[in-house]
Structures are given as C-alpha cells and as structure tokens.
Amino acid sequence: MTLFEQVSKDIVAAMKAKDKTALEALRNIKKVFIEAKTAPGANDTLEDAAAMKILQKLAKQGHDAADLYVSQNRQDLADAELAQVKVIESYLPQPMTEAEIEAAVKEIISQTGAGSIKEMGKVMGMASKQLAGKADGKTISDIVKKLLA
Known part of the structure; x- marks a missing residue:
C-alpha cells in the first residue's frame, strides 16, 4: 500500500473517530499529494520517496509556523499546529540520532x-x-x- 493510499484510508478512519485535528492534517497531506501527482511531468504517479520529502517539508513548515505563533503570543494556534505536525510525523520514519x-x-x-x-x-x-x-x-x-x- 502506497503512502497516498494509507493517508486516504486514515482520512476515513479519522472521520469515523470524529478526530478533527487528524482529519484536517490528513486532508492537507492528501491535497499536497494530489498537487504533486498532477504537477507537469509527474505522470499522475507519486513515489513513496517523493511523498516522504513532501511530508518532511510539511512537518518543517508546521514547526516554523508554531514557532512564529509562540513568538506572537498565540499559544492556542501553536498548540493546534503542533498537533497537526504530530499527525504528519507519524508517517515519517524515526529520524537518526x-x-x-x-x-x-x-x-x-x-x-x-x-x-x-x-x-x-x-x-x-x-x-x-x-x-x-x-x-x-x-x-x-x-x-x-x-x-x-
């Protein structure tokens, strides 16, 4: 099962569980995956290696956004962003020490x-x-x- 298929299955599971944070993060992941698949030269395919790079980019963007929210004294938004990053990072392999x-x-x-x-x-x-x-x-x-x- 490809990463794209796994995310699609997890969206259904998040809907059933009524997990709004996970659902929002998963829908964002799927949106970016679809954009990558339909980009010129992609041949409507998305390799898992490319999907991993996309996930790493999304996680980094989430951490950066959370840092920005904290610097602006918006801890509520930072917490929401970090919760979504946690969902994104669950698809990434454990980083090396x-x-x-x-x-x-x-x-x-x-x-x-x-x-x-x-x-x-x-x-x-x-x-x-x-x-x-x-x-x-x-x-x-x-x-x-x-x-x-």
Missing part, C-alpha cells in the same frame, strides 16, 4: 576518500542520497563540516 548520522558520514568519507573541506560537496552528495528521509540536510552538513575540518 546525531551519533548514527556521524557514523554514516564517517563511512561515506572513507568511501570517497575525502580529506579536506574542499571535498565537502562530494561527501554531501552521497550523504544526502543515503540519509534521505532519515536526517535533515543542515544536521548532515554540520557533521560533515566538523569531520572534514
């Missing part, structure tokens, strides 16, 4: 033979592909800089 990311990056550095910060692009390219969906780019970048410095 910094120690796990560091171990993976060390392995990639040994594979590429990179020895200086000048070769960071080569390491980042491989690391981004291997750790896609499991770690965010900023964390990977920080660890690569630290290890190559």
Whole structure:
C-alpha cells in the first residue's frame, strides 16, 4: 500500500473517530499529494520517496509556523499546529540520532576518500542520497563540516 493510499484510508478512519485535528492534517497531506501527482511531468504517479520529502517539508513548515505563533503570543494556534505536525510525523520514519548520522558520514568519507573541506560537496552528495528521509540536510552538513575540518 502506497503512502497516498494509507493517508486516504486514515482520512476515513479519522472521520469515523470524529478526530478533527487528524482529519484536517490528513486532508492537507492528501491535497499536497494530489498537487504533486498532477504537477507537469509527474505522470499522475507519486513515489513513496517523493511523498516522504513532501511530508518532511510539511512537518518543517508546521514547526516554523508554531514557532512564529509562540513568538506572537498565540499559544492556542501553536498548540493546534503542533498537533497537526504530530499527525504528519507519524508517517515519517524515526529520524537518526546525531551519533548514527556521524557514523554514516564517517563511512561515506572513507568511501570517497575525502580529506579536506574542499571535498565537502562530494561527501554531501552521497550523504544526502543515503540519509534521505532519515536526517535533515543542515544536521548532515554540520557533521560533515566538523569531520572534514
């Protein structure tokens, strides 16, 4: 079952459970998935890898919005946004810890033979592909800089 199909099934379950927060989040996810499927060049398909990237983007946007609400003293809106982010994150794989990311990056550095910060692009390219969906780019970048410095 694809992620798109799973979200569709969960929308029905949320309707039956009368869970308004989950329903709103799931409908938003499905809307973005449909937009991605019907985008030019998508051939009416949505791979799970692309769906994961969309979910990560939605979760990041939700966290950013919640931070903005908190800075504007609107805790009620921040709580609602974080509740939706929790639903979105339930579809994402568990993120890697910094120690796990560091171990993976060390392995990639040994594979590429990179020895200086000048070769960071080569390491980042491989690391981004291997750790896609499991770690965010900023964390990977920080660890690569630290290890190559």
